[in-house]
Each structure stands twice: as C-alpha cells, then as structure tokens.
Amino acid sequence: MxxxxxxxxxxxxxxxxxxxxxxxxxxxxxxxxxxxxxxxxxxxxxxxxxxxxxSLTAGAYPVLDELGLVPALEEAGAVRNHARWYTRWGWIEPRAAPAGPELPYGYNVxxxxxxxxxxxxxxxxxxxxxxxxxxxxxxxxxxxxxxxxxxxxxxxxxxxxxxxxxxxxxxxxxxxxxxxxxxxxxxxxRVHENARFGYLAHFRGLPLRDGIAHTWFLEPDMAYAFPNDDGVTVVAVLPDKKRLPAFREDLEGSFLSFVRSLPEAPPIESAERITKIIGTVDYPLxxxxxxxxxxxxxxxxxxxxxxxxxxxxxxxxxxxxxxxxxxxxxxxxxxxxxxxxxxxxxxxxxxxxxxQYLAADFATARPFNPLERLMFSAAARDERAARHMYRFASRLIGPLHFLNPLAVARASAVNLRHRRAVAPSVHRSRTGS
The missing domain is CATH 3.50.50.60 (FAD/NAD(P)-binding domain)
Structure with a gap:
C-alpha cells in the first residue's frame, strides 16, 4: 500500500x-x-x-554527435561497427570506394x-x-x-x-x-510473432577477421559476432524455433556447437567467456x-x-x-x-x-524471397552493390531507396555478368575439355 x-x-x-x-x-x-x-x-x-x-547503427551517428557523446565513446574504446555478412553466395564485404570517403559508421559499445x-x-x-x-x-x-x-x-x-x-x-x-x-x-x-529464439554470450580475446562485425545468414538460422569496447566480443545465435527443444536440452553445448559450425567460425576455444549464456525464447516485434x-x-x-x-x-x-x-x-x-x-x-x-514491415516478415523464418536473393547475391559479387547493401543495413536508407529501380537493375546486371562468366567453365567441366 x-x-x-x-x-x-x-x-x-x-x-x-x-x-x-x-x-x-x-x-x-x-x-x-x-x-x-x-x-x-x-x-x-x-x-x-x-x-x-x-550496437548503434550508423543511422544514429548524428544523434550521438548532437548529444556530444562521440568523443566519450571513442575514449571509452567503442568499436566503429563496420561489418561483413555471410550468405550462400559468399561473403558480402562492403568497402569504401577507391578515392571515396570512409563508409559511415556507428559504434558497438x-x-x-x-x-x-x-x-x-x-x-x-x-x-x-x-x-x-x-x-x-x-x-x-x-x-x-x-x-x-x-x-x-x-x-x-x-x-x-x-x-x-x-x-x-x-x-x-x-x-x-x-x-x-x-x-x-x-x-x-500490434504484435508480430518471432519464429526465432536467441542466446548470446560475451567473450574476451576473440579475434575476428579485420576486427569487424560478422553476421551469418544461414536461412533460416542467424548468428553474429560484434566486437565491443574493452576487447569484448558479443556472440549471438538466433536459430529457428523448431530447434528449441533440442537446443535447451544442453544449452551450453548447443550454443558452442552452433558457433563452431559457422563458416569461418570465430575461435571461441582460444577466447575467455566472461558472461553466462543468456537469451530469450520468445521475443515478438x-x-x-x-x-x-x-x-x-x-x-x-x-x-x-x-x-x-x-x-x-x-x-x-x-x-x-x-x-x-x-x-x-x-x-x-x-x-x-x-x-x-x-x-x-x-x-x-x-x-x-x-x-519494421520487412523485419516482421523476415521474423517468420522464411527463406530469402526472389528480390532478396537478387540483392544479396549481387552484393556478394560487386563492391558497389555491397556498399548499397551496407547503407541499408546501417539504416541510412529505407526499403524504397534500397529497392529502387536503378539498384535492382544494377543487381540484375551484376548477376547476369556472373552467370555468363561461370557458364564457360561449367561447360568445360561437363565436356571434359
């Protein structure tokens, strides 16, 4: 009372x-x-x-700047959050254009x-x-x-x-x-169900290629490793809920096994885990x-x-x-x-x-749709397409800009060139010439 x-x-x-x-x-x-x-x-x-x-996406950098927090974040060791993403077509690795400005960034802290x-x-x-x-x-x-x-x-x-x-x-x-x-x-x-569950843990001394964030699109499972301040890396796994009963039978073993199975998996055996494995089995949007x-x-x-x-x-x-x-x-x-x-x-x-509309749709754990396959595959094959993907993932542009007709046409051209380039080698392998 x-x-x-x-x-x-x-x-x-x-x-x-x-x-x-x-x-x-x-x-x-x-x-x-x-x-x-x-x-x-x-x-x-x-x-x-x-x-x-x-993680603070690059879209939030102007707010950090207005607040006056950027110098304090840099001094505290916050990590500029450049990233690479694994897909079935290979790694998407956004890089600044030759003689162009640095890619925009936020911070992992x-x-x-x-x-x-x-x-x-x-x-x-x-x-x-x-x-x-x-x-x-x-x-x-x-x-x-x-x-x-x-x-x-x-x-x-x-x-x-x-x-x-x-x-x-x-x-x-x-x-x-x-x-x-x-x-x-x-x-x-309005509640959108999430068909994935998630667990994460913090590791110290976990090297990542180029010292940048990694994300794995495994369709439908997901994972990421984000380097943070004080040498700490956050590693998270987000599998399809269909895997939850087996996953929970041995949470630690399942988590570590999932991470070890990732392409170019972070070497967790050589790192120190400094937190418990924590997470949520139900996180609707x-x-x-x-x-x-x-x-x-x-x-x-x-x-x-x-x-x-x-x-x-x-x-x-x-x-x-x-x-x-x-x-x-x-x-x-x-x-x-x-x-x-x-x-x-x-x-x-x-x-x-x-x-939010796209996120809620993807939270159903569906596979990539045709348009996503087009854009992701092109980004894995073309630096300009990768930079375009990076701006969307950083929330600097919205879905309509990301999927504008010019971007879609460019992605189509990139993939057409790729198919033409691999066709002769496929033909030679089949004929034995």
Missing part, C-alpha cells in the same frame, strides 16, 4: 525510463528550453540493460558503458531533474488527455512506498517494449502508435524491432531526436502540442514503418 505525498513541482515533460531513449530525449528537450522530469525505476545511476545487441554515460549526461544537463527510484503507476487525466503521472518512489528499509503526482504538458513513455505508459494510456500494440493526447512513445515503447538486426539502440536515439525536434516549442506552451505530436508520429512512421 502507498501513502500519497503532496504534488511535486510541475514540469513541461515527464519521461518514464532513463535508458537510451529517455535520457537522450531529456537532454535534447532540455537543451531546447524544456523543463524535464526524468523518472527511472531503478535507484542505481550505473544500471544498464543486459540483454542487448550492444556495451550497455554497461553506454547507459551510465548517457544517464550521467542527462543528470548534468540544466533543465533535467533525474528522479531515480521512481516507477510510474498511473496517468493523470483531464478532459480526455494525459496531464501527468502518478509515481511510486523508493522508501527506506522498513518504510512504506510513497506515491507522488507529477504534472506536465507531455508524458513520454521510454519504458521499453512492455511500456507501462503505453498500457496506462491504452495504446494497443511490437509496433504502437507513437502518440496520443498528451503522450508520446519513444524507443522500444513505440517500436520493438527484431534483435537479429541490431537496430533497437539506434532507433531509440533517433526517435528521441525526432520527438525533441517536433515538440520542444509546444511542450513549453509556445505551440499546439497535438499538432506537434502528430508531426512526430508522421516522422516516426515514415522513417521506420518500412523497416
């Missing part, structure tokens, strides 16, 4: 969740003159998310490094009040719109939990895929409308992607930036908040809806 406490100071915005999305939103809003209460249910400033791909870094920055930002140990238990309503939150606060040992009300023009749910704010605001989630009267959702609360793509952290930061740009003036009373929220929702949908 809670004991009501008198209403605290009013704010322009209350944010539930001080992870990546919530902390970034708080910083970016406060820098635009917004008074922010940033609530975090955990009481430890250094708390972090454990189950994560620990463990959440134990990143989360305290961005949360501490939020706590130091003028205009942000970080309230640790605060859990949202209800929403305050007035004439059909949300005008604040009811939150329980941590109490001392032997004391009852206290409750307080915090009023604000806007409440932001940055509280993950099972968002309490979304549920309290009655914003339903969630999609919610990102706004309602007086409410906005960012990060996984608005859209939970498939972990095999490593996009969640980047989208958390990007959605925070889109929200801050759209609503900051209105959140301080200098504009129409409903119009600002509608603008944010349109941007969110335009940027991410297509990516």
């Amino acid at each position: 809670t004991e009501p406490e008198s209403t605290g100071a009013d704010y322009d915005v209350v944010i539930s969740g001080a992870g990546l999305a919530g902390s970034a939103a708080a910083i970016l809003l406060a820098r635009r003159g917004v008074r922010v209460a940033l609530l975090e249910r955990r009481s430890d400033l250094a708390a972090y998310k454990v189950l994560c791909t620990h 463990r959440r134990s490094t990143l989360d305290p870094m961005i949360r501490s920055l939020a706590a130091r930002t003028p205009g942000v009040d970080l309230l640790l140990g605060h859990r949202v238990t209800g929403l305050l309503q007035d004439a059909g719109r949300t005008v604040g939150v009811r939150a329980s606060t941590a109490a001392g040992e032997g004391e009852r939990e206290r409750e307080r009300e915090i009023r604000a023009r806007l409440v932001v749910g940055a509280d993950g895929k099972d968002s309490a704010v979304a549920k309290l605001a009655r914003i339903p989630a 969630h999609t919610r409308r990102p706004s309602a009267p007086g409410v906005a959702l960012v990060g996984d609360a608005a859209l939970t992607g498939d972990p095999l793509w490593g996009v969640g952290c980047g989208w958390a930061l990007q959605s925070a930036q889109w929200l801050a740009r759209a609503v900051a003036p209105a959140a301080t009373g200098r504009g129409d908040l409903d119009r600002a929220l509608a603008r944010y929702a349109r941007t969110h949908g335009r940027k991410l809806r297509g990516h």
